[in-house]
Amino acid sequence: MPLYQMKQQKTQQVKPSSFKNEKELQNLFEANLEELLGVRFVDTEFTTGDRQRGRIDTLGIDQDGTPVIIEYKKTAKENVINQGLFYLDWLVDHKGDFTLAAQKQLGKDIEIDWSSPRLILVAESFSEYDKYAVNRIGANIQLWTYRKYGNEILFLDSIFATISQKPSKKDKVDSKEETKDEQVEEDVVYTLEYHLSEKPDQTKALFDTLRERIYLLNDDSDIIEKPNKIYVSYKHGKNFCEVQIQANRLKIWLDIPHVELDDPNKLSRDVSKIGHHGTGATEINFSDLSELDSVMNLIEQSYRQTL
DSSP states (O other), X not given: OOEEEEETTEEEEEOEEOOSSHXXXXXXXXXXXXHHHSEEXXXXXXXXXXXXXXEEEEEEEETTSOEEEEEEESSOOTTHHHHHHHHHHXXXXXXXXXXXXXXXXXXXXXXXXXXXXXXXXXXSOOOHHHHHHHHHHOSSEEEEEEEEETTTEEEEEEEEEOOXXXXXXXXXXXOTTOOGGGOOOOOOOOOHHHHHTTOOHHHHHHHHHHHHHHHXXXXXXXXXXXXXXXXXXXXXXXXXXXXXXXXXXXXXXXXXXXXXXXXXXXXXXXXXXXXXXXXXXXXXXXXXXXXXHHHHHHHHHHHHTTO
């Protein structure tokens, strides 16, 4: 993608450049991880031990408490997906190692959601075969491409995102043969059905309409929906909106500073200094379908910060 600098009605193309090596790329991301990907840094060059030797480029935890593995490639390589999947499987089998690292970096009170760990792959490009492969795999994988311009501009583009859903704990059928000593620990997976259960039809219809409009913000299906314990989050790389489905309304949090929001109808308020559930600090109460366009205008402003 050509990039141009404008000055006094004149344009000048900013020439593409490159990183010296993968480590330089990795260092830049790790120093700005939350700003670039909405992920808090946990550890770097994390060893997988003597039996399954390897080093995970970056470990992190996203805004919803989901463990994240990030692998970087200066250029696309055939083994990047297989390598990432190996590390993702290792992570699921070594939750204790990740938990200890997260508590050391972020504090012992850190909450971790193991329902769907994420793998983020960052490279200059991916082939159509790569995108087909991760789509068939069905794991929670995100592909990001980057382009460096000069020494001051970095362009990021989320070209593929998918999220897998495992059966929830309530869907498990108890086996008569299972004894107390053989109980299997499972992670609770929250679903839309969990949030919509026993809610009035009017509220369900309000949420369905809002949800449809949120997905229309992006034609490339890059918006990820993630039901959590308290709310349903929507992210494009990082969170831009969280929705809590209440009895007679939707409570919405936007991940945009309230002072930066253009809100002519005064529908929002700043909750940055008071307790709230969403990762965003701008709050909206939505109960009347007639306000849908106004609410979506605010959500879109938050979404555009992720582009």
